[in-house]
Amino acid sequence: MPKLKDQNKVNAIHKATIELVTKTGFSGLKMAEVAKKSGIATGTLYVYYKSKEELINDVYLVTKEEIAGAIINPEYLKDTFYETFKAMWHGYFGYCMQYPEKMLFVEQFIYSGYISEVNIAKADAHFEPLDQFLIQGQQNNHIKDISVEILKAHLQGSVHEIVKMHVRGDIQLEEDGMHICFNMAWDSIKT
Incomplete structure (x- = not known):
């Protein structure tokens, strides 16, 4: 029976990977540097991840799951579409402000070709409730009837740029x- 991975080590590996990748890019990432920065032996790192590609894909998937959790939180369900949307927007904005390095990591790798199509699909599945929420908002004439992917890209892009300027x-x-940033986001999509 394989030994269970120590979640504290996994977290340290992920943190080190994100920090190093945002500084050096994928091609500059060295597994030995990840091991050193995370406080484990290089051999131990290879027990956890067989390659840089496997490591990057795992970090990407876990980070996207975190982001989905920051947006799609049962506590954000309010009486109106507007109030729910506002809570979700603030959840995402707050996550990006708290973890700008994770935001940059995902942004850097989503279209890089390093993330497997399987993991992109797995990550996208976590956002299905958000897609359904936006579609329902369109059906009820709360927001513009345009591609949900375009809506999400528009909202995400503005949050990312504001967070980058802040950082x-x-x-x-x-x-x-x-409050002004949220109102601009809402005004841009409401009907």
Whole structure:
């Protein structure tokens, strides 16, 4: 029977991978550096992940699951579409502000060719409730009737750019700034 993986080691490996990849890119990523940064032996890392590709795919999938959980939270279900959407938007915005390196990691690798089609499909499946929520909003004439993928890309892109500007120090976001950002997002999709 194979030995169970230590979740603390997996978390440390993922954290180290995200930090290194966002600095060096995939081609510059060395498994020995991931092991060193995560505080484990290189041989142990290869017990957990046979290759860089396997490691990147696992980090991607786990991160996308986290993002889905930040958006699709049962606590966000409110009485109106608008209030639910607002809670979901703030959940995603808050996640990106708290974990900008994870946001950048996913952004960097989604179209890189390094993530397997199987893992992209698995990740997308986590967002099916969001897709259904948006479709229902369209059917009830709350939001524009355009491709759900375009809606999500539009909303995600604006959040990502605002978070990047904040991380670089170009802007400071106080509560009123987040309120303005949300209102701009809502105004851009509402009917």
